[in-house]
Amino acid sequence: MTLPDPGLIAPRRIAVLGAGSWGTTFAKILGDSAEASSVPTQIVLWARRDEVAEEIRTQHTNSTYLGQLPLPQNVTAQTDLTEVVTEAEVVVLAVPAQSLREHLRTIRGATAEDAVFVSLIKGLERGTYMRMSEVIAEELAVSPAQIAVVSGPNLAMEIARGEPTASVVASADESTAERITAMCSTGYFRPYTNGDVIGVELAGIVKNVIALAVGFCDGQDLGDNSKASVITRGLAETRRLTAALGGEVETLAGLAGLGDVVATCASPLSRNRSAGRLLGTGLTAEQTAQEMTQTAEGMKSASAVVDLARRHGVEMPIAEAVVAVLDGALPVERLAKLLLARDLKSEGK
Numbered sequence: 231m232t233l234p235d236p237g238l239i240a241p242r243r244i245a246v247l248g249a250g251s252w253g254t255t256f257a258k259i260l261g262d263s264a265e266a267s268s269v270p271t272q273i274v275l276w277a278r279r280d281e282v283a284e285e286i287r288t289q290h291t292n293s294t295y296l297g298q299l300p301l302p303q304n305v306t307a308q309t310d311l312t313e314v315v316t317e318a319e320v321v322v323l324a325v326p327a328q329s330l331r332e333h334l335r336t337i338r339g340a341t342a343e344d345a346v347f348v349s350l351i352k353g354l355e356r357g358t359y360m361r362m363s364e365v366i367a368e369e370l371a372v373s374p375a376q377i378a379v380v381s382g383p384n385l386a387m388e389i390a391r392g393e394p395t396a397s398v399v400a401s402a403d404e405s406t407a408e409r410i411t412a413m414c415s416t417g418y419f420r421p422y423t424n425g426d427v428i429g430v431e432l433a434g435i436v437k438n439v440i441a442l443a444v445g446f447c448d449g450q451d452l453g454d455n456s457k458a459s460v461i462t463r464g465l466a467e468t469r470r471l472t473a474a475l476g477g478e479v480e481t482l483a484g485l486a487g488l489g490d491v492v493a494t495c496a497s498p499l500s501r502n503r504s505a506g507r508l509l510g511t512g513l514t515a516e517q518t519a520q521e522m523t524q525t526a527e528g529m530k531s532a533s534a535v536v537d538l539a540r541r542h543g544v545e546m547p548i549a550e551a552v553v554a555v556l557d558g559a560l561p562v563e564r565l566a567k568l569l570l571a572r573d574l575k576s577e578g579k
């Protein structure tokens with residue numbers, strides 16, 4: 231048998247939409263993983279701004295988001311969205327949640343029929359209350375086997391520095407989860423497969439709302455007992471919502487649940503916690519948004535979470551209080567008193 235000339239085999243192509251903190255870091259993970267496994271691969275980031283794409287292409291850095299940390303040689307970047315996804319076997323989505331639908335509409339028809347779409351996004355769409363995997367399925371009419379989500383304790387900057395981290399790749403199709411897991415496994419990033427897409431997505435979405443509430447505690451100079459109480463009762467709210475929506479509550483004890491809440495709520499790197507801290511000092515949501523240079527998904531998703539919970543008759547008092555503060559309906563200093571005055575009940579409820 232004559233083997234094809236390796237020089238004639240086109241490298242595998244992976245598109246990553248969004249050259250912000252996490253999109254760029256995940257492109258680095260994919261690039262390092264491909265290099266380590268010697269699978270010829272081209273990772274193409276889509277950047278909105280020319281100067282960001284140009285810097286990634288020519289200097290292999292993205293200084294806006296990751297300082298001077300070097301990106302692998304197999305990572306490049308472009309600004310033409312449809313060109314980036316053409317012939318990609320995997321399309322990774324790392325844009326803000328509220329903008330995903332418009333981006334999918336732009337690429338509809340330009341992607342390979344069997345392409346797999348991987349969401350890194352931890353947000354819920356306002357108005358529809360849809361998780362990102364649902365938005366992908368609706369907009370692109372692809373099967374559940376073509377959709378995966380990645381979530382876990384994954385602060386981008388730490389991973390970009392090569393600090394060891396674990397994560398979860400969830401898909402309704404086990405072989406899809408295994409395939410994506412293999413593509414993003416490196417010496418510093420260890421992904422686990424999971425079949426519970428609903429639980430994994432909800433865990434990431436609600437933890438951003440919990441992190442805002444922990445940030446309120448920071449802004450109010452409250453200590454660790456208050457924060458631990460918010461985290462634990464926040465997880466109880468996540469558990470109720472997950473159960474109501476058909477997810478598996480066990481998922482919340484794993485990396486995408488407890489793992490991510492711990493990382494986010496403990497870290498000064500978290501944008502959601504930082505936004506919460508600003509709100510906790512008395513800034514309005516508008517003033518806080520102006521201070522933030524990166525996406526804090528909880529700011530936009532919190533109201534969608536509360537709407538979704540109400541539709542399913544799920545009680546989420548912490549999330550409700552976060553929304554009231556964001557809306558300017560509740561002064562942040564009155565929040566603790568309000569939550570503590572609720573009727574006493576059993577912890578398991």
Ligand SMILES: NC(=O)c1ccc[n+]([C@@H]2O[C@H](COP(=O)([O-])OP(=O)(O)OC[C@H]3O[C@@H](n4cnc5c(N)ncnc54)[C@H](O)[C@@H]3O)[C@@H](O)[C@H]2O)c1
Pocket residue numbers: 248249250251252253254277278279295324325326327329350351352353384385386387523524525527
């Ligand atoms: N940064 C992290 O540590 C991290 C880790 C895990 C998950 N996530 C999730 O990944 C997603 C992306 O986060 P990120 O940290 O990369 O955000 P970021 O703010 O660093 O980058 C967002 C990117 O999306 C682009 N973009 C495209 N359309 C946009 C629009 N309409 N408005 C604003 N930006 C637009 C921006 O140009 C930018 O390149 C979020 O859902 C976040 O919750 C982030």
Ligand SMILES: O=P(O)(O)OC[C@H](O)CO
Pocket residue numbers: 352382383384385386438441490493494499500501502503525526527
């Ligand atoms: O910076 P945050 O608050 O968006 O959190 C980033 C990641 O989701 C942590 O896992």
